[in-house]
Amino acid sequence: MTPDGPPTLDDVARAAGVSRSTASRAINGGLRVSPEAQAAVDDAVARLGYSPNRAARSLVTRRTDSIALVMPEPDERIFTDPFLAATLRGVSAGLAGTDLQLVLLLARPGERPGHMARYLGSGHVDGVIVTSHHRGDRLEPELAGGPLPAVFVGRPFEDDGLRWVDVDNVDGGRLATRRLLERGCRRIATITGPLDMTSGVDRLSGWRAEMRAAGLPDDAVVEGDFTIAGGTEATQRLLDEHPDVxxxxxxxxxxxxxxxxALAARGLSVPGDVAVVGFDDLGVAASTTPRLTTLRNPAVEMVNAATSTLLALLAGEDVSPEPQVFEVELVEGASA
Incomplete structure (x- = not known):
């Protein structure tokens, strides 16, 4: 602190014995600055307690020092969906120790398709992590091949050079179905996730492949929305349309x-009358009665990988374009 207030760039330049422009370049990246001048400016900054103006710095570096976490979902889902909540916590924790700020982008009712993609392409952030994306969001085609570093948590519909991490959802669908077959179940239904999301498509594919391999019908399918209310409604439909489930x-x-x-409301016991297997193991399974048998979704590991990949891209490192796919694990409960 100087007698007249917080130190300015001119104060740093005078203390370092360099020009104002040299001091600015040294503070904002060290371009075309000699090692001696850089050291003098660094020392002056430390002695004076100078804090650079972030807005001015961004004009020099073309960086905003912020990344976006895009969740194209209504804001109430963030507080009720354990996967989305875990993703938000994980990305925030992954940025600890950096100067990067986190910008959270959520869907708004009636939002025009492509609105988020246009915002991201306007230079407001340095990079983006996308999760829970839907086909109609237009995020994939807008980000593919563009200059903005991006990592998807969840397989994109079209690869197109996009970097992504995911769990093996197809194998998860197969493992869940195989567990039910091993129990002796033969009229196995499924409640899918939204089919405009690859997680919904892939888990359905795994269920269907295992049912067909067992020579069993695969017609008992109802699309859900990853919510409790959606699961209740879908189960009611299944029981009405396929009472032998x-x-x-x-x-x-x-x-x-x-x-x-829904099964309890119909007077059906679990697993006696109908066995149930879920997917995620992010806290919900441990609180149900009976405790759910489920598939572990390694959300923390996936988010860590996505955040590390984005930070490496921002640092200019050579990052492999190959996707990172995590194995799924069956977690036994009492519902199957």
Whole structure:
């Protein structure tokens, strides 16, 4: 602090014995600055307690020092969906120790397709992590091949050179169905996730592949929305349309909890009358009665990988374009 207030760039330049422009370049990246001048400016900054103006710095570096976490979902989902909540916490924790600020972008009712993509392409952030994306968001085609570093948590519909991390959702669907087959169930239904999301498509594909391999019908399918209410409604439809169902694979634990509620309302026991398997193991499964058998979704590991990849891209490192796919794990409960 100088007698007249916080130190200015001119104060730093005088203390370092360099020009104002040299001091600015040294503070904002060291371009075309000699090692001696850089050291003098660094020392002056430390002695004076100078804090650079972030707005002025961005004009020099073309950096905003912020990244976006894009969740194209209504804001109430952030507080009720354990996967989205875990993603938000994980990205925030992954930025600890950096100067990067986190900008959270959520869907708004009636938002025009492509609105988020246009915002991201306007230079407001240095990079982006996208999760829970839908086909109609137009995020994939807008980000593919563009200058903005981007990492998707969840397989994109079209690869197009996009970097992404995900769990093996197809194998998860197969493992869940195989567990129900091993129990002796033969009329196994599924409540899918939204089919405009690759997680919904892939978990359905795994269920269908295992059912066909067992020579069993695969017609008992209802699309859900990854919510408890959606799981309850979907189960009611399944029981009305397929009263002989003896097992349900729900593509999320929230929907599986909804299924348990609908089955109890019909006077059906779990797993005696209908066995149930969920997907996620992010806290919901441990609180249901009976405790859900589920598939572990390694959300923390995926988010860590996505954040590390984005930071490496921002640092200019050579990052492999190959996707990072994590294995799924069956977690035994009492519902199957």
């Amino acid at each position: 003896d097992a349900i694979f729900a593509a999320s634990d929230l929907m599986a909890e909804g299924a348990l509620r």
